Amino acid sequence: MFTGIVEELGEVTAVELLDDASRFRLRGPVVTEGAKHGDSIAVNGVCLTVVDLGEHEFTADVMAETLNRSSLGALTAGSRVNLERPMALGGRLGGHIVQGHVDGTGRILERTPSENWEVVKVSLPAHLSRYVVEKGSITVDGVSLTVVDAGPDHFTISLIPTTLALTTLGLKGPGEPVNLEVDVLAKYVERLLGAAAPQTGEEAR
Numbered sequence: 001m002f003t004g005i006v007e008e009l010g011e012v013t014a015v016e017l018l019d020d021a022s023r024f025r026l027r028g029p030v031v032t033e034g035a036k037h038g039d040s041i042a043v044n045g046v047c048l049t050v051v052d053l054g055e056h057e058f059t060a061d062v063m064a065e066t067l068n069r070s071s072l073g074a075l076t077a078g079s080r081v082n083l084e085r086p087m088a089l090g091g092r093l094g095g096h097i098v099q100g101h102v103d104g105t106g107r108i109l110e111r112t113p114s115e116n117w118e119v120v121k122v123s124l125p126a127h128l129s130r131y132v133v134e135k136g137s138i139t140v141d142g143v144s145l146t147v148v149d150a151g152p153d154h155f156t157i158s159l160i161p162t163t164l165a166l167t168t169l170g171l172k173g174p175g176e177p178v179n180l181e182v183d184v185l186a187k188y189v190e191r192l193l194g195a196a197a198p199q200t201g202e203e204a205r
Helices: 064-069 127-131 159-168 184-196
Strands: 010-019 021-026 040-043 048-053 055-061 080-084 104-113 119-122 137-140 144-152 154-159 176-181
Touching: 021 048, 021 064, 040 055, 055 064, 127 176, 127 184, 137 154, 176 184
Parallel strands: none
Antiparallel strands: 010 021, 010 080, 021 055, 040 048, 040 080, 048 055, 104 119, 104 176, 119 154, 137 144, 137 176, 144 154
16 A cells, blocks of 8 residues: 655666566665565556666566556656555545556646646546546655646646646656555545445345
8 A cells, every 4th residue: 555655766677578578677775775575566656566676776577458548658777666665554644545456547647837836737547537626635656646627638737846746647748647545445435435326226126
């Protein structure tokens, strides 16, 4: 479980393409401190398993399903990535509950800078729009953010200087992909309400 509070702006140092997967080597001195084989680390919001460790680096395998459902397949050596270790039991939940299970991808549509923050407009896949609400939570490239405005096919977020400086969201321009994870609580509520709906006609038989 993660919180969406990025600990470090890391870097992809190597990508090995396999038959139905990819193997990434990533540099992250903060997240590798005390890490061991089998630990989880979120990379741009995707929960990956550490399979090897080096000096300030770790290696993770990414299967085809993850490559297809996220933007990790577009990463190359030199790409910057957001890194976060799982939340420690009893730690502060600084962002919101983040699973590291990407629901889909969007693309940055517009960036509107101002003196103290920047408003970013992101495209939203149709199947996710019902989970995104004004002032609700959403994870973008592993960053826990508050939705400013929610439309049928887009949403906007406001980024403070710290977020711009310390995450990939300060580096990406219009057209570039981002990983999206909607609030898991919204999906559970939908499922529960659907299960509790009264059945009529053929459904009741």
